[in-house]
Amino acid sequence: MSFGVLGGTCAPDRLAALRTAGASVVELPMAWDRYQPQAGQVDRGYVAEVRARLNDCREAGVGVVLSPGLQYPPDWVRGLQGGVLEGSAGGAPKDAGAELVFSSEVRKAAQDYFARVLSDLGLAGITAIRVGTNASGELGYPGPDDGGKVGEFWAFGDAPQFGIGLAEGLAPSPMPGWIPGSRTWHGRSVTDEQVQRWWGWYAGSVVNAVAWQVGELRKLGYQGRVHVPVAGRGVLPEDRAVAVKGRLDGRANPDGAQERGLDYVEQFAVLARLPGVDVDFTGLDDVSNVRARAAAPPQDRCQPGDDAKVMEDVSSWSSHRYTSALARRAGLGLVGENPGPPDSPFTGGSPESHSLAEQLRAAPQYADECGMTMFLFGFEDNLFEEGGRAESGVSVEDYKEVIQRIRSP
Incomplete structure (x- = not known):
């Protein structure tokens, strides 16, 4: 297993310290709105900044996981036809990635952006490229905290409902006008089969x-690994059955996975048909781990035989144990990362969450036990803050000790 950090800067002094600690890869984040602030216009200063960082990593012999930053679309992209998702209650997400799910025009813009990035930066030294769809850069639609109302689904614009400006290869809603939770459609009772078909379309569209x-990356000549960040467990099979019976009215939906369109059983099967794809679990030692560890017996750690049990009752398992087993079962590669500081945005922190220091102790071990090929610590800045351990509770020396312990048990 290789070790690295999220939010890498490729600063030479930090790279030297990370290499001494045993880390060999950094995630290098980018932002689409900074790269292409106007249609047809590239900010050459920003391009030069990213290229310089990438070159510093290359010269240091440190691999880069490139995050193109589609979760930060420029305003002109949001202004394209179908450029913003529309909710079932009329809402719009306050934070969202580029609307790549349904909008043909947004996909064309993203296609051009990918081509510019790979042409400007080159492929040397790029270990992997991350792709996703939501504001966190992960697979899925916006969640309950991203705007709109509780229980709002995100496929109600002209493209998904009527096919206007719909991306090639997609079909419009099999039940145009039907809103999850409704018992009727066009004056007739909605059947389980219809709800299941609508759910399959909704979850299938986002993957x-x-x-x-x-x-698109393969067409542009990139043949390396592609990381697909995922969080949580998605909709468990037993919950999906209950949700369909309830017409997706909010039952059996403890963490908003239904609105996010997360059906990992089916979606991982789609990803497994693509060569070179790794599932990147973003919540190693998240709240579900804390709770699963407290169970009797503990249910937090990956175990031999999990792949065969994953379709049984796994409600007591930690999220990473379930999702890792599901990915292995599908034949996908696995990488992982801890959530990061529990009081930071997009980390899913709660009063139950482990501190960053506790995450550093536990998360790499979880990654090792689950057979992951890479662990990325969130985030680089936390290892190098002024004052080091006094500020964030961790330091690069702490990371070194963890890496040495795992490599020399």
């Missing part, structure tokens, strides 16, 4: 956007 990105 199609990820598959499309992988395909």
Whole structure:
């Protein structure tokens, strides 16, 4: 297993310290809105900044996981036809990635952006490229905290409902006008089969956007690994059955996975058909781990035989144990990262969450036990803050000790 950091800067002094600690890869984040602030216009200063960082990593012999930053679309992209998702209650997400799920125009813009990035930066030294669809850069639609109302689904614009400006290869809603939770459609009772078909379309459309990105990268000549960040467990099979019976009215939906369109059983099967794809679990030692560890017996750690049990009752398992087993079962590669500081945005922190120091102790071990090929610590800045351990509770020396312990048990 290789070790690295999220939010890398490729600063030479930090790279030297990370290499001494045993880390060999950094995630280098980019932002689409900074790269292409106007349609047809590239900010050459920003391009030069990213290229310089990438070159510093190359010269240091440190691999780069490139995050193109589609979760930060420029305003002109949001202004394209279908450029913003529309909710079932009329809402719009306050934070969202580029609307790559349904909008043909947004996909064309992203296609051009990918081509510019790979042409400007080159492929040397790039260990992997991350792709996703939501504001966190992960697979899925916006969640309950991203705007709109509780229980709002995100496929109600002209493209998904009527096919106007719909991305190639997608079908419009099999039940146009039907809103999850409704018992009728066009004056008739809605059947389980209809709800299941609508759910399959909704979840299938969002994973199609990820598959499309992988395909575009391959067309541009990139043949390396592609990381697809995922969080949580998605909709468990037993919960999906209950949700369908309830017409997706909010039952059996403890963490908003239904609105996010997360059906990992089916979606991982789609990803497994794409060469070179790794599932990147973003919540090693998240709240679910804390709770699963407290169970009797503990249910937090990956165990031999999990792949065969993953379709049984796994409600007591930690999220990473379930999702890792599901990915292995599908034949996908696995990488992982801890959530990061529990009081930071997008980390899913709660009063139950472990501190960053506790995450550093536990998360790499979880990654090792689950057979992951890479662990990325969140985040680089936390290892190098002024004052070091006094500020964040961790330091690069702490990371070194963890890496040495795992490599020399």
